Amino acid sequence: MTDPLDSIIRQAQELTLLLIVVPLLAAFLLASLSRASELLGRIAGPVVLIASALMAGQLWLLVQRTGTVVVAVGGFPAPLGIVLHADPLGVVFALATALMALLLWPRGGPRVREQTLTLLLVAAGSGMALSGDLFNLYVFYEIVAVVSYGLAAGRDRGLAYVAAVRYLILGAVGSAMALIGIGLLYRATGTLNLAHMAALAPGTLDGPLGLAAFTLMVIGFGVKAELFPVNTWVPEVYATASARVSGLLAGVVSKLALVVVVRVLITVFADTSAHLVLLALGLLSVVSGELAALRANDLWRVLAYSSIGQLGLVAIAFAVPGAPGVMAGLVVALHHLVVKPALFLVAESWGGPVSQLAGAGRRSPWAALLFVILVLSLIGVPPFPGFWAKYLLLRGALGQSGLFQVAAAAVGVATVVEAAYLFRIVRLLYRADGERALASRPPAADLVPATVLASVLLVAMFSVAPLGVAVDGIARRASDVGAYVQAVFPAGVPAAFAREAP
Amino acid sequence: MQALATDLELLQTVLYSGAFGLVLLGLYAMASHRHLVRILLGLTLLEGGANLFLVAVGFRADAVAPIVTPGAQALPMVDPVPQALILTAIVIGVGVLALGLALTVRVFEVHGTLDVRALAQRLTQAGEATPEEPSPAPPVSVTRDAS
Numbered sequence: 001m002t003d004p005l006d007s008i009i010r011q012a013q014e015l016t017l018l019l020i021v022v023p024l025l026a027a028f029l030l031a032s033l034s035r036a037s038e039l040l041g042r043i044a045g046p047v048v049l050i051a052s053a054l055m056a057g058q059l060w061l062l063v064q065r066t067g068t069v070v071v072a073v074g075g076f077p078a079p080l081g082i083v084l085h086a087d088p089l090g091v092v093f094a095l096a097t098a099l100m101a102l103l104l105w106p107r108g109g110p111r112v113r114e115q116t117l118t119l120l121l122v123a124a125g126s127g128m129a130l131s132g133d134l135f136n137l138y139v140f141y142e143i144v145a146v147v148s149y150g151l152a153a154g155r156d157r158g159l160a161y162v163a164a165v166r167y168l169i170l171g172a173v174g175s176a177m178a179l180i181g182i183g184l185l186y187r188a189t190g191t192l193n194l195a196h197m198a199a200l201a202p203g204t205l206d207g208p209l210g211l212a213a214f215t216l217m218v219i220g221f222g223v224k225a226e227l228f229p230v231n232t233w234v235p236e237v238y239a240t241a242s243a244r245v246s247g248l249l250a251g252v253v254s255k256l257a258l259v260v261v262v263r264v265l266i267t268v269f270a271d272t273s274a275h276l277v278l279l280a281l282g283l284l285s286v287v288s289g290e291l292a293a294l295r296a297n298d299l300w301r302v303l304a305y306s307s308i309g310q311l312g313l314v315a316i317a318f319a320v321p322g323a324p325g326v327m328a329g330l331v332v333a334l335h336h337l338v339v340k341p342a343l344f345l346v347a348e349s350w351g352g353p354v355s356q357l358a359g360a361g362r363r364s365p366w367a368a369l370l371f372v373i374l375v376l377s378l379i380g381v382p383p384f385p386g387f388w389a390k391y392l393l394l395r396g397a398l399g400q401s402g403l404f405q406v407a408a409a410a411v412g413v414a415t416v417v418e419a420a421y422l423f424r425i426v427r428l429l430y431r432a433d434g435e436r437a438l439a440s441r442p443p444a445a446d447l448v449p450a451t452v453l454a455s456v457l458l459v460a461m462f463s464v465a466p467l468g469v470a471v472d473g474i475a476r477r478a479s480d481v482g483a484y485v486q487a488v489f490p491a492g493v494p495a496a497f498a499r500e501a502p
Numbered sequence: 503m504q505a506l507a508t509d510l511e512l513l514q515t516v517l518y519s520g521a522f523g524l525v526l527l528g529l530y531a532m533a534s535h536r537h538l539v540r541i542l543l544g545l546t547l548l549e550g551g552a553n554l555f556l557v558a559v560g561f562r563a564d565a566v567a568p569i570v571t572p573g574a575q576a577l578p579m580v581d582p583v584p585q586a587l588i589l590t591a592i593v594i595g596v597g598v599l600a601l602g603l604a605l606t607v608r609v610f611e612v613h614g615t616l617d618v619r620a621l622a623q624r625l626t627q628a629g630e631a632t633p634e635e636p637s638p639a640p641p642v643s644v645t646r647d648a649s
Contacts, residue, residue, distance in 0.1 A: 135587055142594045146601060153605055158612035159628055162621045165538065165605040172545050172598050173532070176552040179591055180525070183552070186584065187559045236625050 005066065012062040012069040015055050016086040019094050019126045023052055027119035034112050045115045049102040052122060056095035063091055068477070068487040070132070078488050079193035082133040085488065089330075089478040090129040093259055096337055097125040100252050103449040104244040104341060106154075114154050114245075121147045121248065128256045132488065134182050134192045137260055141178070144253055145171050145224065151245045152237045160240040167233040171223050174230055178220025184213035185268070190496045195488035198267040198481050200496055206272040214274040218261055218281060225257035226250070226311040228284035235296070238304035243348035243446065246300070247341030250307040255333045258311070262318040262329060267481050275319040276403060282315025283407050290417040299347045299354055302421060303340070306378070309414055310336045313393060316407045320396040327475035328392035334471075335389040338460075339374050342453035346371050349442045354425055361429035367442040368429045370454050375422045377457055380415055385460045388468070390415065510563035517558035524551030538606045538616040542599060549595040553588040560584035 026048040034041020063069060068087040072078060101122045106114035120143060127140035149171065153164035186192060188209055189200045204210070223230045238246040265275060289308030296302045314336065317329035346367050350357055361368035377384035380391075390411065397408040460467055477483075485493060528548025532541050560581035568582035610616055613624070 135590075139590060139594070142598075146598060149598075149601060149605070153608070158609075159625055161605055161608045161612060162625055165602060165609055166618070166622070166625075168598065168602045168605065169532070169541055169545060172595075172602070173529075173548060175594075175598075176525070176545075176548050179552045180555055183556045183559050183584070186556075192583070239628070240625075 008062055009066050009069055012059055012066060012086055013071045015059040015062070016069060016071050016084050016130055017073070019052060019055055019059065019130065020084075020123050022055075022123075023048055023098075023119045023126070024123035027116050027123060030116050030119060031112055041112065045119060046102060046105060048119065049098050049105070049122065052098040052126075053095060053102065056091055056098055056126075059086055060088070060091045060095060063088055068484060070488050078132075079191050079196040079494060082131070082136045083193065083195075083488060084127075084130045085132040085484070086130055087477055087484070088474040089259065089263075089326075092330075092334075092474060093129040093256060094126040096334070097122050097129070097252050097256070100248065100337065100341060103452060104247045104251075104345075106242075106244055107445060114151065117147045117150045117154075118248070121151075121253070125252060125256050128260055132194045134185065134194060134197070134264070136192075138175075138178060138182060141221065141224070141257070141260065142175060144256065145175060148224070148249055148253055151248065152241050154245060155240065155242055157240065163233070163236040163240045167237050170230060170233050174220040174223035176220075177216045181213045181216030181220060184209060184216070188213070193488070194263065194267050195485045196493065198270075199485050199489075199493040201268045202271055205269060205274075210269065210272055211274060211277065214264070214269055214272075215277050217264060218277055221257045221261050222281065223257075224249075225254050225261065225315070226285065226289075226308045227281045227315060228288055228308075228312070231285065231289075231308050234308055235292075235301045235304040238307070238344075239298065239300045239351075243341075243344040246304070247344045250304075250344070251337045251341040254307070254311050255314070255337055258314055258318060258329075258333065261315075262326065263478075265318065266326070266479055267484065270321075270481060275321055278315050279319035279403055279407060282312045282319060283403070283410055285309065285312030285315060286407075286410055286414045287312075290414045294417055294421045296421075297353055299350050299352075299357065299425065300344075302354070302425070303343055303347060306418065306422075307336075307340055309418065310340065310378070313390075313411060313414075316411065317393045317396060320400060320404065323472075323475045323479045324392075324396045324399065326479050327472055328389075328396040330471050330475060331385075331392050332389040335377070335385050338453050338456050339378050339386070342370070342450040342457075343374050343378070345446045345450040345453075346374070346442060348446045349440045354428060357425065357428045358431045359429075362432075364441045366451075367447055370447070370450050371429065372426055373454050373457070374450075375426060379419045379422060383461055385457060385464070388464055514558065514561060514563070517554065517561060521551050521555035521558055524548070524554060527551070536617050536619050538609065538618055538621075539603075541618065542602050542606065545602070546595070546599060549591070553591055553595075556584040556588045556591070 026044065030041065030044055033044050063086050068085055071084045073082045073084060101118050106118060124140045124143035124147065128137060128144060131137045131140060149164055149168045152167050153161055185197065188204050189197050191197050191200060218227065219230055226234050238250065261278065265278065286309050289305050289312055293302050293305035293309065296305055314329050314333045317325055317332050319325065320328060350360065377386035380386040380389065394408050394411060397404045397411065524547055528544045528551060531544030531547060535541055535544065560583060562578060562580050565578040565580045568579040568585070606616065609621065613621060615621065
């Protein structure tokens with residue numbers, strides 16, 4: 001009676017919903033659970049995250065067979081109802097969010113609050129990756145934002161509160177800007193559904209109004225994506241929060257924000273010059289981030305500024321029109337998603353002026369080795385995956401003209417600067433004549449997840465070809481707007497709602 | 503009738519300029535004040551402006567409120583979607599404001615001041631000194647209003 005493809009699609013739809021619902025429910029049950037039984041409270045979070053990762057993995061396999069799966073939440077069809085869509089791009093980031101949360105799970109002492117926030121982050125992060133409604137994306141983004149403020153203030157230290165409140169103020173201004181941008185888009189198109197907007201937008205947004213809407217949204221989402229000029233919170237928060245929180249914010253949250261931006265760019269602003277806005281902000285982020293990292297004198301801040309630079313690279317890559325840009329951006333983003341949290345974990349015990357690190361390589365050889373591997377990949381030294389990320393980025397940028405050529409040159413210079421300040425630290429680590437190493441030894445609790453991430457990097461190094469094919473597939477599917485609109489509206493695109501002519 | 507239409511157009515202009523005026527006023531307040539609570543109040547103005555803008559987007563000059571009762575005749579309605587949106591946006595705004603004020607209380611407990619420039623300076627100094635050390639003890643002079 002039932003077509004096998006139908007049952008696969010139904011299973012995929014259920015998984016898409018569960019990816020958001022399960023961690024959300026678990027987040028609010030966690031406090032009660034850990035009050036009822038300490039053991040239950042301790043294992044509940046990791047179990048839920050493993051389940052989320054398995055569901056995302058299963059969904060990935062299903063989506064390979066079915067194409068983009070669309071769920072009308074609550075049975076209300078688009079464009080008035082909210083739809084979730086599971087396409088490879090979204091599923092990969094939902095999977096990455098769950099896995100990174102598992103690796104960076106808050107540990108040590110009673111951590112129910114941070115664990116609750118981490119589960120909420122996974123729920124809302126999956127929502128950002130999978131939602132196909134602009135306002136729904138905004139709501140999930142706000143949940144992620146509030147979670148990040150809470151996590152930033154998590155360490156009970158006076159300076160963390162200051163950093164968190166300054167982060168909150170900047171983030172709230174950004175959210176208001178994004179909301180105005182969404183309002184402008186709604187005014188221009190009369191819909192909030194991304195697919196509906198993609199079908200209605202062509203021709204209407206290539207003007208000052210469309211450009212203003214996109215700029216406001218990039219500024220708004222750019223707060224979490226660490227884009228210039230709304231990234232002043234980055235060094236403050238990463239210097240006061242724990243390595244796990246910094247890893248989650250720099251590794252996962254920033255990428256989710258950029259994925260939302262690139263989705264809007266591809267579906268709604270494809271035929272406009274809006275990508276130049278993203279390119280310009282990315283370029284400024286790269287230049288300002290890398291130069292500030294060169295001047296910084298504290299390892300945590302060096303990593304924070306380097307994170308701004310790397311996110312700028314992702315923005316430049318995503319600004320390249322078409323599938324090659326999406327592919328380059330994805331590779332740079334996923335590479336940074338693995339490398340930067342691992343670096344934060346290794347550096348967790350190495351805070352303070354970098355001069356204290358002299359000779360630390362002999363005291364903790366494993367940590368130093370991990371640091372060197374990660375740094376080589378971050379710079380983009382050939383056999384490491386980071387090389388392929390930068391190669392794809394440069395190839396994409398050099399294929400375009402004008403400002404893209406400037407961006408390619410800036411990426412080259414930024415790489416040199418990156419190498420300069422990172423090798424300075426590596427040299428310090430292995431300095432033989434240094435005085436007794438002042439830096440403390442990273443504990444195993446930090447080094448184990450860092451080792452896992454570094455091995456992911458090494459595995460990726462030896463399987464570049466299949467990974468390249470997979471990412472290329474994700475990028476092609478993500479940039480096929482026609483198929484996306486077709487998946488959301490199989491029976492044809494509904495007309496715009498009757499609106500009074502302004 | 504013509505005069506009515508002009509009046510309603512004027513009303514729309516007033517709505518939009520009011521919204522952008524509130525946004526600018528909020529941004530100005532946030533940039534010019536150093537006191538954390540005043541900055542948060544500026545933020546509230548800014549969010550109010552954003553919400554008013556959304557209401558203005560859905561406004562229709564000749565329409566009724568979007569409430570459908572059984573047996574009511576179908577009249578042109580004001581667009582209900584932006585109104586649903588700002589309900590959510592207002593709730594989010596209140597939540598963020600509450601979190602911000604709670605953090606502000608903690609900041610005051612630890613540092614004894616709410617002057618953002620002084621607080622930002624401590625963050626920068628911590629970056630140059632050793633961040634491992636706990637922050638220095640609060641200063642003796644405890645000011646309630648830094649501006």
